[in-house]
Amino acid sequence: MADMEPTADGPSPLELQAGVHQLCGCGRSKHGWFCDGAHLGSGRVSYELRLQEPASVVMCGCGRSRRYPLCDGSHTVPKQQPWWPWGQR
Ligand code: FES
16 A cells, blocks of 8 residues: 655655556545545546556656656656746836
């Protein structure tokens, strides 16, 4: 089961046993990185991960990964600033 809770700002390693894991893809789960069905009605789905052997996976804590809930390195890319200069008149 979860040995690490999601963080607010960066990647988090998660050790998993071999088997099928349903990972949270909506951020609403009360079981950390694991789906508890809270995504129902959110328009999101859980992420199924199948492992042939125990492995360490890197989970996204910034919410910007295109492979969410897995980290894809997007946390290293600076956030885009809007082109319009609000408040700079
Ligand atoms: S922590 Fe979000 S992409 Fe790496």
